[in-house]
Amino acid sequence: MSYTIGQVSDLTGLSIHTLRYYEKEGILPSVSRNESGLRIYETKDLEALEFIGCLRALGMTIKDIKHFVQTSTTIDQRLRILERQKEIVAAKMDQLLTYQSMIERKIEIYTKMQSEVEM
Structure with a gap:
């Protein structure tokens, strides 16, 4: 098309x-x-x-x-470039997972605080 x-x-x-x-x-x-x-x-x-x-x-x-x-x-050069990008993506994903864990911990803290206030 x-x-x-x-x-x-x-x-x-x-x-x-x-x-x-x-x-x-x-x-x-x-x-x-x-x-x-x-x-x-x-x-x-x-x-x-x-x-x-x-x-x-x-x-x-x-x-x-x-x-x-x-x-x-060359194909070898392209493979090296893509492998490097893959490493960069993996590092970014690791960092995002760390941030997600931090947020989840804060949610747990605030959820606990909220239920204590409501009691």
Whole structure:
């Protein structure tokens, strides 16, 4: 299925400006154009944008994403990049679990205080 830049913007939540920027920077280099020169996105482009969004949400820089998607980047290099991102995600998850435990302890304390007041 084919999509216009406006449709892709609506589907992904990315601005048209961001989509053009990604293409200009080579982050999404494979966008084709129709006879009128309008960008035509395919399902594979949406999948690539979803993955790019994942990497951005995890804090990967545009520079690093650009390096990752370059055709000159080897499979070994891509694996190392993804392994590093996996480590970063694991560390963030550990930190979030610590925060969750802190919040749960406070909830227990306040729940106990509340039931003592009600007695």
